[in-house]
Amino acid sequence: MKAMTAAALLLASLTCHAETPQQVRQTYVTEALSQQSGFAPSAKRGEALFRQRFAINDKMPGCTSCHTDNPLQAGQHAVTGKSVRPLAVAANPERFSDPAKVEKWFGRNCKEVVGRACTPAEKADFVTYMSEVR
Amino acid sequence: MKKIILITLLACSFPALADRLPMPGNAPASFKSECSSCHIAYQPALLAADDWRKLMAGLKDHFGSDAAVDSKTNLEITNFLTRNAGEVSRLGSAGNPPRITQTQRFVRKHREVPAKFWRDPRVKSAANCEACHRGAASGNYGEHDIAIPELRE
Numbered sequence: 061m062k063a064m065t066a067a068a069l070l071l072a073s074l075t076c077h078a079e080t081p082q083q084v085r086q087t088y089v090t091e092a093l094s095q096q097s098g099f100a101p102s103a104k105r106g107e108a109l110f111r112q113r114f115a116i117n118d119k120m121p122g123c124t125s126c127h128t129d130n131p132l133q134a135g136q137h138a139v140t141g142k143s144v145r146p147l148a149v150a151a152n153p154e155r156f157s158d159p160a161k162v163e164k165w166f167g168r169n170c171k172e173v174v175g176r177a178c179t180p181a182e183k184a185d186f187v188t189y190m191s192e193v194r
Numbered sequence: 195m196k197k198i199i200l201i202t203l204l205a206c207s208f209p210a211l212a213d214r215l216p217m218p219g220n221a222p223a224s225f226k227s228e229c230s231s232c233h234i235a236y237q238p239a240l241l242a243a244d245d246w247r248k249l250m251a252g253l254k255d256h257f258g259s260d261a262a263v264d265s266k267t268n269l270e271i272t273n274f275l276t277r278n279a280g281e282v283s284r285l286g287s288a289g290n291p292p293r294i295t296q297t298q299r300f301v302r303k304h305r306e307v308p309a310k311f312w313r314d315p316r317v318k319s320a321a322n323c324e325a326c327h328r329g330a331a332s333g334n335y336g337e338h339d340i341a342i343p344e345l346r347e
Contacts, residue, residue, distance in 0.1 A: 119258075136318070137232050137233070139232070139257070139258070139259075139318075139319060139321075140232050140233040140318070140319050140321045140322055141316075141317060141318030141319045141321070141322030141325055142232060142233050142234065142322060142324065143324075161227075168259070168260065168261075171260065172259060172260070
């Protein structure tokens with residue numbers, strides 16, 4: 061019975077899971093700690109990642125290609141031209157509140173722009189920067 | 195005289211009718227979340243059913259991006275698109291891979307738009323309907339509602 065309740069709770073949490081950016085960050089921190097003892101997330105490293113030019117994708121050499129140099133501002137998709145809402149939590153409170161969505165976009169954008177999957181440590185840094193930037 | 199006014203009014207109202215493409219009410223949530231991040235959620239009537247099938251079968255390389263979704267979501271979205279798809283007789287061929295902007299209907303409707311407008315940084319891509327048709331996401335493609343004033347000719 062207990063197992064069933066737990067399973068039901070887990071299922072419910074998977075279907076509609078709203079979290080705070082702090083919780084999302086904590087998940088990545090925990091994951092990073094299992095790979096690297098003493099890891100502490102850094103907004104500064106997150107910002108460096110955001111501003112890095114990976115240049116493996118002509119149209120999207122870095123995050124700023126679509127998200128602009130200022131994460132508090134709306135961006136524009138480098139290919140389609142569609143407007144992209146700000147990445148910074150201070151400008152767009154919906155950011156980093158849905159773990160599945162966060163994973164989906166780290167998955168897609170890291171592969172396409174960075175050229176590989178991002179590490180849990182990089183994700184923790186990135187979320188930290190986007191949560192703190194004012 | 196009255197008759198002439200009526201005919202004129204009717205004639206004027208036809209292009210407006212043809213430029214309204216409302217989103218079907220039964221769109222699954224997955225359609226919105228998966229298909230409206232990088233571009234607006236294009237109305238299913240903009241492509242024919244076979245072209246939607248082709249497009250949905252090739253999401254792994256979706257115009258240079260990996261937009262793949264799990265098979266259950268893919269089926270759900272494909273079913274919605276094909277059930278509400280446009281008629282191939284009205285749209286014409288969309289090329290391969292199918293592009294809304296290559297359908298003969300799209301090309302015909304936009305033939306008066308000069309090349310420099312397509313290159314405008316506010317437009318960027320013909321896929322960016324909203325740059326000019328500000329009501330595109332809600333299905334309003336009327337030519338009297340073009341957002342960029344100097345393009346409104």
